[in-house]
Amino acid sequence: MTRSDPRPRPDPSGIDFGTLETLCLLHRTGSFTRTAELLEVNQSAVSYTVDKLRRLFDDPLFVREARRQVPTERCSAIVAEAARMVQDFRRLAAPDSFDPATTHARFVIACNYYERLLIIPPLVHALRQQAPGLQLEIVNSGDEGHDRLLAAEADLLIGPFRRLESGFMSRKLTEERxxxxxxxxxxxxxxxxxxxxxxxxxxxxxxxxxxxxxxxxxxxxxxxxxxxxxxxxxxxxxxxxxxxxxxxxxxxxxxxxxxxxxxxxxxxCPVPAPFDVLMVWTRRTHDQPMHRWMRDLIARSAKPHLSAQAAPGSCPDRRTGYPGI
The missing domain is CATH 3.40.190.10 (Periplasmic binding protein-like II)
Structure with missing residues (x-):
């Protein structure tokens, strides 16, 4: 392919993980302004980073449509690989122990309306007491929660989502009907x-x-x-x-x-159609101390709130594959 940009192509070895994280974040937000706000930098810094990556990959990466930056197919493919690289590097760099009281780490949960109303509020209250410096972000999972996990766009998925293939792990929070x-x-x-x-x-x-x-x-x-x-x-x-x-x-x-x-x-309801509300994560984050701590905290903080209004009775139905409520 002939390069369309006459400027020198950046050296791939000079691309750091911060640059890749900026690309992944812009891919998720679809906004230069929002990406700059989340990274706490000027928008010009985000534009400079994307311009460097455009020259490196000889691809526009994003095109503007209806006031949103829409990724090209090549951009989405790059982000899928870059997100895994960043996640693996963070896992290698993570300490063997985790102190919630002093952490300033970022944790992303993908979920929908049900979980944002019933599970996230008690979690936030617990975090303010136990890990006040932890940066929590809630993103909409829609029907793409597992893809967000695989792309490292989310650390945890919460909802009635069960996938049976290898690579995903889950923990039940409650049974619903x-x-x-x-x-x-x-x-x-x-x-x-x-x-x-x-x-x-x-x-x-x-x-x-x-x-x-x-x-x-x-x-x-x-x-x-x-x-x-x-x-x-x-x-x-x-x-x-x-x-x-x-x-x-x-x-x-x-x-x-x-x-x-x-x-x-x-x-x-005469058709109760029971289902489980789960936490879902990948094997990549299964043994990380912060992730284990967060999963335990979510289970502990949600339990009183969910059991206080739990549906009467129980049902042995454990059918899988249910994609949502």
Missing amino acids: YACLMDPSHPAAGSAPELAAYLEFEHVLITYGGLWKSRYVSELEEMGHAFVPAIRVPSPAGVPELIAGTALVATVPHLLAAHLKGPMRLLP
Whole structure:
């Protein structure tokens, strides 16, 4: 390939890990401004770094589309390798012991609305007491949480995500199941609905942005029942206000519904569709002292909050492969 930039090509041996980290961060944020803020440098420093990498790889790396820096295919391939290199180097450089009271390390958790509402707040409170210097970043996992782990864009994934292939490890935080949320004036609010009555409800379907289908919907379809909602919404946020004073019924994970419900009535769903909420990480970080400490802290801080509103009963169902709530 003929180089399009007449300036001398940088020496690859002069590219340090800080340069690669800047590239990875820009790939994740899609913004020169945000990347500079996170790195606490001037935006011109980020631009200079990217310009040097563009000359090195003879590729634009990013193109501007709709006010966002969109990576080229070559850029994404470079970032995938660079992120692993940076992560492996950090692992080699990490001390054999970890002192939470004095650390200023950065830890990135990928999760979605459920976890940000129920699991992250008690974790933050615990961190402020035990590791006040630790820099915590929460990123949206969507349906790409495992890819974020593999690309070292996140240190930990939290949610109902299970992948069976080698390279991923997991730890269960709680078991969930679905429940019905409705206005207290609803004719069925007096007792747990039977399946036949449930099918006749005016349903609010939470689509989670179209990234996946909720397990209870899949189970209804497997039973041969058509599920035609009256309203579709992308997120559980605001659902209690939406159904207040109406005959609408929303089927929501029980712990989340218990947190959101306010004056709404919460009843067991006749299609509970149980699933596990997990912490997921890679073998690369499995034995790192900071990562072990963080996983233990998350489990300890979340347990009282989750068990306080735990769904009654238990279910032996341990089916895997469920991609989301």
